[in-house]
Structure formats: structure tokens, C-alpha cells
Amino acid sequence: MRLGPLTLQSNLFLSPLAGYTNLPFRLAVREVGGLDLATTDLVNARSLLENNPKALKLIQTCPADRPLAVQLFGSVPEEMRDAALRLESIGIASVDINMGCPVRKVCRVGGGSAMMMELDRTAQLVKTMVDALKIPVTAKMRLGWDDDNITAPDLARALEDAGASAIFVHGRTREQGFGGAVNLAGIRAVVGAVKNIPVIGNGDVTTPEAARQMFDQTGCAGVSIGRGAFYNPWIFLHTRHYLETGELLPEPGFDQRVRVMCRHLDLMIEIFGEELGCRMFRKVAPWYAKRFGPANEFNKRVVLVCSRAEFHEVLQNYRRWRAQFLDSNGELKPRFQPQPMVASFMQEPAVAHRDHIPVPKGPVEVW
Numbered sequence: 001m002r003l004g005p006l007t008l009q010s011n012l013f014l015s016p017l018a019g020y021t022n023l024p025f026r027l028a029v030r031e032v033g034g035l036d037l038a039t040t041d042l043v044n045a046r047s048l049l050e051n052n053p054k055a056l057k058l059i060q061t062c063p064a065d066r067p068l069a070v071q072l073f074g075s076v077p078e079e080m081r082d083a084a085l086r087l088e089s090i091g092i093a094s095v096d097i098n099m100g101c102p103v104r105k106v107c108r109v110g111g112g113s114a115m116m117m118e119l120d121r122t123a124q125l126v127k128t129m130v131d132a133l134k135i136p137v138t139a140k141m142r143l144g145w146d147d148d149n150i151t152a153p154d155l156a157r158a159l160e161d162a163g164a165s166a167i168f169v170h171g172r173t174r175e176q177g178f179g180g181a182v183n184l185a186g187i188r189a190v191v192g193a194v195k196n197i198p199v200i201g202n203g204d205v206t207t208p209e210a211a212r213q214m215f216d217q218t219g220c221a222g223v224s225i226g227r228g229a230f231y232n233p234w235i236f237l238h239t240r241h242y243l244e245t246g247e248l249l250p251e252p253g254f255d256q257r258v259r260v261m262c263r264h265l266d267l268m269i270e271i272f273g274e275e276l277g278c279r280m281f282r283k284v285a286p287w288y289a290k291r292f293g294p295a296n297e298f299n300k301r302v303v304l305v306c307s308r309a310e311f312h313e314v315l316q317n318y319r320r321w322r323a324q325f326l327d328s329n330g331e332l333k334p335r336f337q338p339q340p341m342v343a344s345f346m347q348e349p350a351v352a353h354r355d356h357i358p359v360p361k362g363p364v365e366v367w
């Protein structure tokens with residue numbers, strides 16, 4: 001898989017998830033395997049140029065976290081170019097431009113999904129960046145503003161002409177938010193619109209089969225996975241295995257999940273310090289717990305932890321409580337096992353009830 005001059009070992013990507021895809025999470029997923037290019041949370045180009053400490057923290061990386069793309073947002077071409085040049089100078093492999101963020105704060109200043117409505121201006125911005133950089137410039141967009149304004153195919157073509165190296169497309173409109181099913185035909189239209197550059201499909205991929213279906217039905221060159229990696233940090237490894245061999249590996253068991261969760265917490269503490277790392281982990285741990293079976297006892301307590309010792313105490317108490325749901329082999333009794341994950345675009349239209357992937361709460365509610 002190539003993004004312009006950059007050769008990658010995998011066509012599976014980690015999507016940017018503001019508030020989550022920080023260095024500890026990326027390292028935890030990379031250690032599990034199957035991932036090559038990961039992307040940071042979105043970073044305000046101007047804040048980066050102003051050395052804002054929060055922006056600098058967002059681009060924090062280390063040799064084990066390579067190759068890394070940084071996602072920038074902003075609408076002033078010179079600022080975007082200068083921020084990207086700075087990223088290039090510190091060894092960042094690729095720069096992605098956020099064109100899909102529906103958050104008002106981002107759209108108000110002409111960034112995020114507002115860019116999808118202004119093709120010429122956006123193409124000019126990309127050209128300004130491409131002309132100055134050696135590393136690839138990519139763009140991440142939604143299908144369009146709403147169903148009446150599906151701009152992604154035209155925008156993708158215009159950005160290819162401006163020199164973009166790849167297009168990442170979440171198969172929903174801005175108006176859709178995270179509701180409804182991902183529109184694979186919409187992604188296919190973007191694939192059909194570009195001449196040479198790869199299009200990477202995105203949205204609701206939580207299983208290897210869903211990734212396979214996205215490849216098959218859209219013709220995309222790669223698949224990018226966001227929330228699916230929360231549930232299942234093995235998704236990259238298992239999807240690669242499935243794509244290469246057709247064999248579905250079993251879902252990791254409770255002990256394996258707990259091992260990765262604890263490693264993730266250790267990395268959070270290493271990188272953010274014990275107090276902040278534990279506080280930040282309060283919203284992360286319940287994502288692991290979604291595949292633990294009954295977990296309310298864990299979720300209730302983990303949102304209060306302030307230290308590693310407290311976390312391990314919560315975990316130990318939870319193990320004892322969880323024992324009531326296990327059979328004599330130590331496996332969850334069938335009625336307590338979590339439901340299999342099914343992507344929105346793989347469900348039968350006749351199914352009345354769709355289980356949407358939850359969208360995390362907090363400042364990211366508006367995504």
C-alpha cells in the first residue's frame with residue numbers, strides 16, 4: 001500500500017478519535033499488532049505554530065509509534081502549510097487534513113466539514129501544502145454535508161488534482177452524525193471518482209468480516225477503523241489474518257483483554273503521570289468492559305479511580321463478582337456472553353432494531 005512516496009505494510013488504518021487516539025492508545029494497539037499507519041487526534045494548525053502545550057502533547061510520539069500521521073485542522077493555507085512543514089521536520093510520516101469534523105467550533109472557522117462545501121478553496125489549500133512538503137498530504141472527509149449535498153466524489157477528484165496522496169472517507173454525511181447505516185455505495189462513488197490515489201473507507205468496521213465487506217462492495221484500497229479498535233484492539237491483527245487466509249480467529253478471552261487494558265493503563269501513567277493518566281483512563285476502561293460480559297460493577301467503580309493501585313483493586317473485586325456468571329471451565333455462561341458485533345451496513349434492512357456502536361460521551365459528544 002502506498003500513500004504517495006510512503007510505502008506501508010498494511011492497508012488497515014487507525015482513525016483519529018479526538019480524546020482517545022493518544023500515544024498510549026496507539027502504542028497499546030501497535031503492540032497487539034496488524035497496524036502500520038496510525039493518526040493522531042485532530043490538532044489545530046495555529047495552536048501548533050503557537051507552541052500551545054495541548055497541541056504539542058497531541059503530537060507527542062516515540063520510535064515505537066511509527067509510521068505516524070498527524071491530522072491538522074484549519075482553513076488558513078499558510079498556517080496549514082507551516083504547521084505541516086514543522087511536522088515533516090520532526091519525522092512525521094504523513095499529514096492528514098480534517099474535512100469531516102462536524103463540530104461547530106471547527107466548522108465556524110471554515111475547517112472540518114465546512115471545507116466539503118468549498119471545493120476550489122479547499123483544493124487550493126491542499127495545493128499550497130503539497131507544493132511545500134515532501135511527505136504525503138491526505139484528506140479525511142464525510143460523504144457530504146447532507147443527502148442533498150454529496151460532495152465527496154467531486155472533492156476527492158479536486159484534491160487528487162491538487163496533489164493529495166489519499167482520501168479517507170467516513171461513509172456518512174455531516175447531517176447523519178453517527179446515526180443510520182454507513183453508505184457503502186457512497187464510498188464506492190468516491191473510489192470511482194479518483195483516478196490513481198487510494199481511497200480508504202471508514203465507518204462502523206468492528207469485525208474482520210465487516211472490513212472484508214467494505215473492501216468488496218466499495219473497491220476501496222484500505223479500511224480505517226476507529227471505535228472498533230476500542231472494543232477490540234486485536235481488530236487489525238485479526239482482520240489482516242482473515243483477509244490473507246479467510247480464517248476467522250476467535251475473539252480474545254477475558255484474560256487477554258484484561259492484559260491489554262492493564263498495559264494501556266501503564267502506558268497512560270507513563271506518558272501522562274499517575275493522576276491524570278488514571279483520570280483519563282476512566283472513560284477508556286468501560287470500552288474494554290463492553291466485551292467482558294456483565295460489567296456494571298466494574299464500570300461503576302472504574303470511573304472513580306485515581307491511582308494504579310485503586311484500579312487493580314477495582315479489577316480484583318470485579319473478578320470476584322464476575323465469577324457468578326462463569327461455568328465450571330471459567331467461561332461466561334452462554335446467556336451472559338456479549339452479543340456478536342455486527343456493522344450497521346451488514347444488518348438486514350428488515351431488522352427493526354439496530355444496535356448502534358455507542359459514541360463516547362463528553363466533549364466529543366458533538367462528533
Ligand SMILES: Cc1cc2nc3c(=O)[nH]c(=O)nc-3n(C[C@H](O)[C@H](O)[C@H](O)COP(=O)(O)O)c2cc1C
Binds near residue numbers: 016020042170227359
Ligand atoms: C470520539 C470520537 C472522536 C473523533 N475524532 C475525530 C478526529 O479528531 N478527526 C476526525 O477526522 N474524525 C474523528 N472522528 C471520526 C472517526 O475518525 C471516524 O471517522 C468515525 O468514528 C467512524 O469510524 P468508526 O465507526 O470506525 O469509529 C471521531 C469519532 C469519535 C467517535
